[in-house]
Structure formats: C-alpha cells, structure tokens
C-alpha cells in the first residue's frame with residue numbers, strides 16, 4: 006500500500022472532523038467530495054451556504070456541515086475566548102468579532118480550539134503566514150514544545166533512496182532562518198513525525214553545502230553546531246551531518262564523502278539549513294521528480310492545523326486532510 010493509502014486507511018479507522026475554511030475554492034470542495042466519498046473524515050466548510058453550493062455545482066458535498074460565520078449561535082463565546090487569549094496583545098471585543106466573522110481562518114481555528122473540529126487544513130488560497138498565525142495565536146504550542154515548525158512528506162516515484170522514495174523534508178514552510186538550537190529542535194520534531202506517520206525508523210540528515218568539513222563558512226558552522234546539539238538532545242535518534250544532499254541519501258556517495266558516518270547515504274528525514282533551501286528543495290522535487298508533496302504539515306501546535314501550497318491540487322488537499330486526521334488521532 007502507498008504512503009497515502011495507509012494514512013487514509015488509518016484516518017478511516019477512527020474518523021475525525023476536519024474544518025476546511027476555504028470553501029469558495031473549487032479544489033477545496035472537490036476535496037470535500039472525495040474525503041466524504043472515501044470516508045476519510047467528517048468535513049466542516051465555512052461560508053454562506055448558497056455560495057458554497059454554487060462553487061460545488063456537480064459535486065456531492067451534502068454530508069458536509071456548512072457553517073455560516075454570520076449565523077453563529079456561539080459567536081459571543083468565541084469572541085470572549087479570543088479576547089481572553091489576546092487581550093495583552095491589544096485584542097478588543099470589536100476586533101475579535103470582526104476577525105471571527107470576516108476571516109474564516111480565525112473562525113476555523115476557533116472551532117478547533119472549542120473541540121467542534123479536530124483539525125484544520127487551509128492554504129489553497131491563503132498564504133502560509135495567514136494560515137499559521139491564527140493557530141499560533143489561539144491554539145499555541147503543544148506541551149513541551151518551544152518551536153513550531155513544518156515539514157512535507159515527499160513520495161518520490163521510482164526512487165530507491167529514503168524509505169523506498171518516502172522522505173520528510175523540513176522545514177519547508179514555517180521557520181525562516183533557524184539558529185543552531187532551532188535547527189536541532191526541527192530535527193527532533195521531524196524524526197518524531199516520520200516515526201508516527203511513515204512508521205519506519207527515522208534517519209536524520211542535517212543538510213549543508215559541505216560534507217564533514219569539505220567547505221568552511223559560517224553557514225556550515227551553524228549546521229555542524231545544530232548536529233552536535235541534536236545528537237545530544239535526541240541520543241536515541243539516528244542523526245548525522247553536515248551532509249550535502251547526495252552524501253545524505255545516496256549510499257555510494259555517502260560512503261565516499263563521509264566514510265566514518267554510520268548513516269551517510271541512508272537519510273530519510275532531510276533537515277534543510279533554512280527556509281530558502283527547504284522551500285526551493287521541496288518544490289524542485291515535486292515539480293521535476295513528479296513527487297507527491299503533502300504539506301506544509303505542522304509539528305508542535307497544540308492541535309493539528311496544516312497548510313497547503315497555493316499550487317496544490319484537490320488530491321493534495323485530501324492527502325493533507327487525511328494526515329491531519331491521523332495527527333488528531335495521535336494526540
């Protein structure tokens with residue numbers, strides 16, 4: 006079974022409710038139709054019922070719940086909660102009401118906060134920053150987590166590297182320029198995400214333009230330091246670096262460039278040194294190698310809220326919704 010079929014099957018085994026706030030986007034309602042047909046999750050769409058149904062013409066979304074932000078019985082409760090959470094950041098009753106009734110992303114996250122939905126997926130229309138900011142503000146970090154980060158599950162066709170072509174790439178979506186401690190934290194979280202979603206042993210490669218001292222630069226020093234911190238913080242996880250991409254995933258290159266490393270050439274979790282590298286790297290792999298790319302999936306928010314690329318397909322939304330449902334099961 007493929008990675009995504011396994012995830013869908015797990016989602017079906019204990020069905021969760023996912024809110025999709027971008028209901029005026031055709032791909033989102035196509036995904037809703039498919040999620041319901043495949044029995045992956047219950048779906049809540051946010052929007053005016055007539056408008057949503059117009060966008061969904063020809064599709065079957067009858068089993069989805071459509072929540073109209075202008076007809077919310079619980080609006081006063083939601084406003085009070087948002088004011089309470091953000092009053093020291095200047096949140097007023099008026100601003101909270103405006104946000105919750107005019108921005109479906111804030112309402113969707115509030116529905117997750119209140120337990121009406123188990124997770125949210127958006128980003129087919131909205132930018133990553135706009136999708137993730139409400140979740141950081143309202144749901145905040147999971148206990149024990151300082152840094153929220155994100156990853157893509159990449160499934161590369163006809164690929165013998167990684168876990169039969171399946172990788173986690175991180176961080177491709179959230180933390181713009183992590184320092185060494187943050188990079189180490191991203192490595193630890195990504196290893197856990199790989200274990201819980203791919204269900205194989207994570208092998209973490211810390212990526213750089215240098216392999217084991219082949220180049221000298223401050224950027225390389227950051228990855229060397231992050232690798233040392235990660236090894237100390239996560240002694241039971243296989244982590245090594247700094248590696249160039251070929252030394253990380255190609256066994257013959259790994260053994261040539263880093264003969265002393267016991268994981269060189271076998272990495273399945275790839276930690277990019279910054280968001281430039283991560284975001285470009287995942288899009289190259291998706292577009293040139295025709296890989297399936299699910300994400301950005303977040304790690305470390307108190308409840309699952311996941312993002313999409315504005316270039317996503319309906320199929321990508323279905324995949325990320327299934328991953329979100331599985332993350333909700335695992336909480």
Ligand SMILES: CC(C)(COP(=O)(O)OP(=O)(O)OC[C@H]1O[C@@H](n2cnc3c(N)ncnc32)[C@H](O)[C@@H]1OP(=O)(O)O)[C@@H](O)C(=O)NCCC(=O)NCCS
Pocket residue numbers: 094133134135137138141142146151152153154177178179180181284301
């Ligand atoms: C995600 C992002 C929007 C957060 O931005 P921000 O400016 O810090 O947002 P805010 O200041 O409103 O942060 C909201 C809260 O989340 C916290 N926060 C922000 N990033 C965090 C992180 N990585 N981990 C944990 N908490 C975080 C902030 O400290 C803040 O807390 P507070 O308001 O309760 O004090 C920002 O990091 C970002 O734009 N990232 C790049 C996204 C992007 O463009 N990706 C490229 C395409 S995928």
Ligand SMILES: CC(=O)OP(=O)(O)O
Pocket residue numbers: 128131132133177178284300301313314315316
């Ligand atoms: C993840 C990502 O790059 O998102 P977008 O393509 O929407 O900017």
